[in-house]
Amino acid sequence: MVAHHFDTNAILVRPLLSRSQLHLNKAFTSIYDTLVDADYKPTSIRLDNEASTLFKKLNKKKQLAFQLVPPNNHMRNYAEKAIGTFKKI
Helix, strand or coil, X not given: CXXXXXXXXXXXXXXXXXXXXXXHHHHHHHXXXXXXXXXXXXXXXXXXXXXXXXXXXXXXXXXXXXEXXXXXXXXXXXXXXXXXXXHXX
């Protein structure tokens, strides 16, 4: 899982054992906790259009407003650029 924190321009990466909901939630919670520990509590998140309803419920539980990126529009998803940058490292 790759996340891009806009304010700090940080690229946060967590490996996934599978694309199961359990592993996605654990990776996201790890990234979220890292940001909270650094005093950068996120208030909103932009998700791709493949986000599951359980993942959206997790975001609501953490009081995160979320937006869905329209299908096939990778330019509006900052994480897509972060993935490309991460691959170059």
